[in-house]
Amino acid sequence: MMERVAFPGVIRAGRREMLRMAAGATAGMIIGRARADDRATMTFPFANGQREIVPAGAFPEKGAMILQRTRAPVLETPWESLASHIFTPNDQFYVRWHFADFPNRVEVSPDKFRLRISGGVSRLLEISLIDLVHEFEPVEIAAVNQCSGNSRGFVTPRVPGAQWGHGAMGNARWTGVRLRDLLARAGLKPSATHVAFRSLEDKESPFPPPLHFEKTLELDHARDGDVMVAYAMNGEPLPLLNGYPLRLVVPGWYATYWVKMLSEIVVMDHPGTGFWMATAYKVPARPNGAMQPGEANVPMVPISTMTPRSFFTTPAAGAEIPYGRPTLIQGFAFGGSSGLRSVTLSLDHGRTWRPAELGEDYGSYSFRAWRFVLTPTARGPCRLLVQAINAKGEQQPLAVNWNPGGFMYNPVEQLTLSVV
Ligand SMILES: Nc1nc2c(c(=O)[nH]1)N[C@H]1C(S)=C(S)[C@@H](COP(=O)(O)O)O[C@H]1N2
Numbered sequence: 001m002m003e004r005v006a007f008p009g010v011i012r013a014g015r016r017e018m019l020r021m022a023a024g025a026t027a028g029m030i031i032g033r034a035r036a037d038d039r040a041t042m043t044f045p046f047a048n049g050q051r052e053i054v055p056a057g058a059f060p061e062k063g064a065m066i067l068q069r070t071r072a073p074v075l076e077t078p079w080e081s082l083a084s085h086i087f088t089p090n091d092q093f094y095v096r097w098h099f100a101d102f103p104n105r106v107e108v109s110p111d112k113f114r115l116r117i118s119g120g121v122s123r124l125l126e127i128s129l130i131d132l133v134h135e136f137e138p139v140e141i142a143a144v145n146q147c148s149g150n151s152r153g154f155v156t157p158r159v160p161g162a163q164w165g166h167g168a169m170g171n172a173r174w175t176g177v178r179l180r181d182l183l184a185r186a187g188l189k190p191s192a193t194h195v196a197f198r199s200l201e202d203k204e205s206p207f208p209p210p211l212h213f214e215k216t217l218e219l220d221h222a223r224d225g226d227v228m229v230a231y232a233m234n235g236e237p238l239p240l241l242n243g244y245p246l247r248l249v250v251p252g253w254y255a256t257y258w259v260k261m262l263s264e265i266v267v268m269d270h271p272g273t274g275f276w277m278a279t280a281y282k283v284p285a286r287p288n289g290a291m292q293p294g295e296a297n298v299p300m301v302p303i304s305t306m307t308p309r310s311f312f313t314t315p316a317a318g319a320e321i322p323y324g325r326p327t328l329i330q331g332f333a334f335g336g337s338s339g340l341r342s343v344t345l346s347l348d349h350g351r352t353w354r355p356a357e358l359g360e361d362y363g364s365y366s367f368r369a370w371r372f373v374l375t376p377t378a379r380g381p382c383r384l385l386v387q388a389i390n391a392k393g394e395q396q397p398l399a400v401n402w403n404p405g406g407f408m409y410n411p412v413e414q415l416t417l418s419v420v
């Protein structure tokens with residue numbers, strides 16, 4: 001039996017408080033330091049890559065984060081955090097909101113919060129958080145949550161949108177209930193083809209409905225048994241900024257579908273015409289979402305499953321390693337839409353590949369560590385490439401995959417060391 005998650009009645013920090021804290025922390029940092037170049041900043045290796053690092057507490061329930069934007073909050077996970085944890089700590093899990101207006105406090109007492117299941121159902125359901133936790137079988141799944149635009153800052157030619165480094169992703173153990181079980185309880189009308197997901201932020205939105213953050217999934221996907229409504233992340237209630245009290249978890253799919261502050265599930269007989277499905281988050285209908293800049297009439301489809309990725313963590317770029325002796329090279333990878341088949345390294349610019357050893361397997365959708373022992377046979381610079389291939393046979397491309405949204409970036413990563 002899985003442990004039940006205890007909920008705090010109310011989440012504290014208000015939006016105004018959040019902004020004041022962020023502003024206060026920033027001011028403190030500038031005033032408190034003697035020289036401008038001492039400020040807590042970091043620089044990504046791309047144009048206009050300098051970012052402020054906000055300290056722990058600048059945003060509620062968050063540790064030190066890379067500030068991409070204050071309102072709506074867009075916060076990137078520092079690379080050191082990803083490099084040192086297979087499960088990203090909640091307090092450094094990245095944050096991305098589209099609209100500045102979302103609830104800054106959520107009360108979850110049964111008379112204040114209900115998850116509605118409506119539309120083409122036999123019974124309209126309104127489920128309190130307590131009933132959700134106690135009346136449905138709890139399930140846990142380890143899964144990577146990755147923004148469609150993760151690593152967009154590295155895309156060339158440059159495209160508009162948040163110029164993320166690689167930290168618009170995180171891996172967590174999500175606990176909750178199967179969407180399939182909720183839909184079964186409500187009962188589906190035969191006309192059902194799609195399921196839409198709406199959030200608490202709709203109530204505060206200054207925008208009319210087509211612009212509300214609403215995403216849809218096809219019915220068969222919605223009830224595949226993996227898609228879940230999560231109430232906990234790494235064993236704790238979700239941080240407010242990551243969607244307290246409930247969020248959709250769509251394992252293997254980009255985070256745009258992982259609707260936060262989920263409040264309503266609507267069974268539909270059509271795919272929906274909202275802005276966030278019909279217009280935004282479209283990618284070329286081609287492998288790795290790749291097209292040529294300036295190419296015309298490329299068929300575009302809604303973004304869907306994630307592609308594989310792999311990263312180096314140690315040694316650091318440029319590190320000196322000894323000639324003729326073994327050095328441990330380490331990193332992590334994930335398969336995206338399916339588990340990892342292999343992680344391989346190349347020392348000859350991609351002509352030949354050698355397998356890395358894979359670490360513990362937490363399931364198809366999780367980060368997984370890898371390691372490789374390198375015994376250099378020549379002195380001087382040594383360039384390594386790392387490539388992940390998933391169970392479906394999808395693999396990382398050698399060259400940057402471009403599209404106008406800067407989505408699905410996943411070329412092989414490289415690491416140059418110095419053999420001495
Ligand atoms: N309600 C709501 N859910 C949302 C969004 C949003 O703006 N509103 N943004 C989506 C996008 S594009 C991303 S990348 C993820 C980010 O999840 P996180 O903030 O928990 O990291 O939330 C998704 N769910």
Ligand SMILES: [Mo]
Pocket residue numbers: 096146147148149255256
């Ligand atoms: Mo995103």
